Amino acid sequence: MNRKSLRGSLLLLLGSVIWGAAFVAQRVGMDHMGPYTFTGIRMLLAWLVMIPVTLWMDRRNKKEPGYQAPDFKEQRISGVACGLLLFIATSLQQMGLVSTTAGKAGFITALYVVLVPVAAWLMFRKNPGKIIWLGVAIAVVALWLLCMPAGGSLALQGGDLLVLGCAVAFTFQILCVDHFAPRVSSVKLARDEFLVTGALSMLIALMTETITGEGIREALVPILYTGILSGAAGYTLQVLGQRDTDPTVASLLMCLEAVFAVLTGALLLGEKMTVRETVGCIMMFTAVILAQLSPVISSIRRNGRSHR
Numbered sequence: 001m002n003r004k005s006l007r008g009s010l011l012l013l014l015g016s017v018i019w020g021a022a023f024v025a026q027r028v029g030m031d032h033m034g035p036y037t038f039t040g041i042r043m044l045l046a047w048l049v050m051i052p053v054t055l056w057m058d059r060r061n062k063k064e065p066g067y068q069a070p071d072f073k074e075q076r077i078s079g080v081a082c083g084l085l086l087f088i089a090t091s092l093q094q095m096g097l098v099s100t101t102a103g104k105a106g107f108i109t110a111l112y113v114v115l116v117p118v119a120a121w122l123m124f125r126k127n128p129g130k131i132i133w134l135g136v137a138i139a140v141v142a143l144w145l146l147c148m149p150a151g152g153s154l155a156l157q158g159g160d161l162l163v164l165g166c167a168v169a170f171t172f173q174i175l176c177v178d179h180f181a182p183r184v185s186s187v188k189l190a191r192d193e194f195l196v197t198g199a200l201s202m203l204i205a206l207m208t209e210t211i212t213g214e215g216i217r218e219a220l221v222p223i224l225y226t227g228i229l230s231g232a233a234g235y236t237l238q239v240l241g242q243r244d245t246d247p248t249v250a251s252l253l254m255c256l257e258a259v260f261a262v263l264t265g266a267l268l269l270g271e272k273m274t275v276r277e278t279v280g281c282i283m284m285f286t287a288v289i290l291a292q293l294s295p296v297i298s299s300i301r302r303n304g305r306s307h308r
Contacts, residue, residue, distance in 0.1 A: 005245060007241075008241040008243060008244035008245035008250075009249065011240050012237065012242070015238050015241065015254065016253060016259075017256075017257075019261075020257040021230075021264040022225065022229070025225040025226050028222045029042075029219040031219075032215040033212075033215040033216070033219055034208070034209030034210070036094070036201045036202070036208065037215075038219065039090055040204075040205050041216065041223055042223050043197045044194070044195070044199070045198075045224070045232075049231075050190060050191035050194060050232055057185070071183075071184070074183060078176075078183075078184045079188070079189055079191070079192020080196055081176050082176045082196075083192060083193040083195065083197050084196060084200075085176055086169075086173050086235075087196060087200045088165075088166075089173055090197065092162045092165045092166035093163055095159075095162050096162030099158055108166075109163055110255050111140070111143075112174065113140065113251045114140060117132070117248040120175060126247075128248040128249075131290055135288070136252065136287070138283050138284075138286055139255055139283075142280045142287060145277065145279055145283065174254075178242050181239050181240075182243050186243060189239050190236040193235065193239075241253075252288050256284060259284050262277050262280075262281060263281070
């Protein structure tokens with residue numbers, strides 16, 4: 001694995017840690033306001049945080065020798081496209097959660113770990129390789145152990161189909177970021193993605209939900225965490241990390257948020273990890289390690305064949 005690929009993987013891993021811990025904040029925040037209000041406020045906060053960051057990055061980059069500004073039109077298209085997909089994914093998930101369990105929703109959402117390599121193969125003829133496919137299979141079993149209760153059924157109901165649509169939307173959001181991240185300013189892509197998602201969420205919130213100052217005050221800490229860390233930091237880490245990471249490997253790393261959600265629940269809320277969850281965590285880490293070792297193993301095989 002080269003240095004850039006390792007850096008990208010570490011950024012995605014850090015993003016997964018932040019997202020995993022955000023489950024606690026989201027659960028508390030939703031006690032005081034509607035889902036679209038909460039998503040809208042935190043995404044617009046993330047957008048505001050990213051404005052000075054992008055200005056600072058612009059000034060720094062312009063001082064670099066050979067600096068070339070990204071194409072303005074492509075930059076805007078990337079933010080709108082990725083932001084629209086992120087908005088669709090989060091909206092479908094919120095609507096699906098009304099009539100399905102959190103565990104089943106978490107498992108179905110994380111099925112993008114399978115959908116990403118399938119979509120990449122169908123659309124771009126990108127085959128991630130046998131070892132990564134093995135990692136994907138292990139990850140699916142791990143997610144089942146982490147998200148689904150013992151004896152849980154995967155019979156799809158109405159809410160489950162909405163969450164499955166969320167997984168499809170997240171699949172295309174990951175592929176969209178994979179397409180644009182190496183060609184545009186990554187921090188501006190993240191900034192514009194937040195604006196599109198936040199503005200659309202607030203528009204629906206104003207039409208369908210009651211927004212109160214008291215609710216915002218009660219949910220201020222969760223809003224700050226999910227807006228600044230889970231939003232601005234987490235999704236920016238995704239965009240930066242995906243520049244140098246295969247989309248299938250990226251999806252595996254991002255699925256680690258399920259592991260970190262269990263771990264932070266145990267650390268912050270005193271929740272006890274079951275044997276089932278412990279096995280799921282170990283299997284998920286195994287899947288990620290296989291994905292990271294895949295390029296090394298493939299290189300060894302190629303070199304072995306070349307010496308015969």
